[in-house]
Amino acid sequence: MLGGNVEMLGTVNIRGRIGAPDEIAEVVLFLVDDRSSYVNGTVVIANGGELSSLPG
Secondary structure, X not given: OOOOHXXXXXXXXXXXXXXXXXXXXXXHHHHHOHHHOOOXXXXXXXXXXXXXXXXX
């Protein structure tokens, strides 16, 4: 789906790579688990720090 853009996406991420499916799955599993029962009305951003590495 992403084709040649995968390498480019890794360069803008502070970790130097895109997230693996299992890393995103861990976030989802936490959110559907009882451990997240007090989490309410928030957006969980799982991007490996991509937003913090962008200028501005």
